[in-house]
Amino acid sequence: MRQRYFALLSVFASLPAMALTFQTPLESIEWRVEGDKFECRLAQPVADFGAGEFVRRAGEQATFRLKAYNPMIGGGSATLLAAAAPWQPGRGDINLGTVRVGSGDVLFNSSQAQAGRLISGLIDGRSPVVRHTSGDGRVSEVRLLPVRFTKAFADYQGCVAKLLPQNFEQVKRSAVGFPGGGIELDAAAKGRLQVMVEYMKADPTVNHIELDGHSDNGGNRLTNRDLSRRRALAVMDFFKANGIQESQITLRFHGERYPLAPNNSNAHRAQNRRVNVHLARVAPIEKPAPEITASATTASAS
Structure with a gap:
C-alpha cells in the first residue's frame, strides 16, 4: 500500500507546468458520509478549495457535484475524468465528457451516468478529476483520491438502503x-x-x-x-x-x-x-389574538 501511495504522489509531478492542481495531502484524505431518509452524501474535502461530493436523493441515482469555498475556477465548461491510478500501468484516463461550470458554492452537478462511472472508477482505484482551461490557456484541476474509499462507500450504501422510495x-x-x-x-x-x-x-x-x-x-x-x-x-x-x-x-x-x-x-x-x-405543504392559519376592550381593561384594573 505504501508503494501505491508514493506512486500516487509521483503522478502530480508529471502534470503540465501551467496546471494548478487542488488536492488534499495523502495523509489527510478523508471521506465523509452524511444523510437521512431524503438524501445521502459521500464527500471528500479538497484542501484550499472545497469538496467533491456524490449526492443521491430518494428515488434517484447519484450525481456528482463540486463545491467551492472560493471561486478558484471560472465559468464555462470543464472536463470530467476518471483518471487512471499511477500504480496500474497501461491504463489511460476515462473522459466522461464536459460539465457546465457556474458560479456560487456549487460549481456544477454532473449527470447520473457520469456519477455512476466515477463511483465505478473509485472502486477500481481511479481518481475523479475536474479539469478546467481558462480563456488564456491556464489549466486548473481538482482531484479526489481513492484512498480509504472502500469503507466510506460501504457506509454510504447503508445510508442509501434507508432512503425513501421517492422524493x-x-x-x-x-x-x-x-x-x-x-x-x-x-x-x-x-x-x-x-x-x-x-x-x-x-x-x-x-x-x-x-x-x-x-x-x-x-x-x-x-x-x-x-x-x-x-x-x-x-x-x-x-x-x-x-x-x-x-x-x-x-x-x-x-x-x-x-x-x-x-x-x-x-x-x-x-x-x-x-x-x-x-x-x-400548508402553513397553519394563525388565529388573531383577542382584542382587549377599554371596559375589560378597566374591570381587570379595579
Missing part, C-alpha cells in the same frame, strides 16, 4: 385508477398510496392531501358524480386507516367532467376512472 417531486402527485369500474382499491393503488403515506410520516411539513374523484361517462351524470365521490372516499379511508387525520384531507368529486382521454374505448374509459392525489 417529494416524485410523490406529490399521483393518480389512483379504478380499471374494473368499481370503488375498490386494487393492490397497485394501495401500493402507490402507501408510498405517499410513508413520505408524509417522514416529512411532517407535508401536511395536506387534495383528492379529486373522476368517472367515465358510462352512467348518467348523477350516477357518475356519486361514483367519483365514492372513489375519493375510498382513497380518503385508506389514508385515515394509515394514520392521516381527516382534517388534513380536502375531498372533491367531478363525475365525468374532466376526462383524461375520450370515452370512446374501454381502455380510455379505464383511464378516466381515477382519483387524483396531490400532497402539499
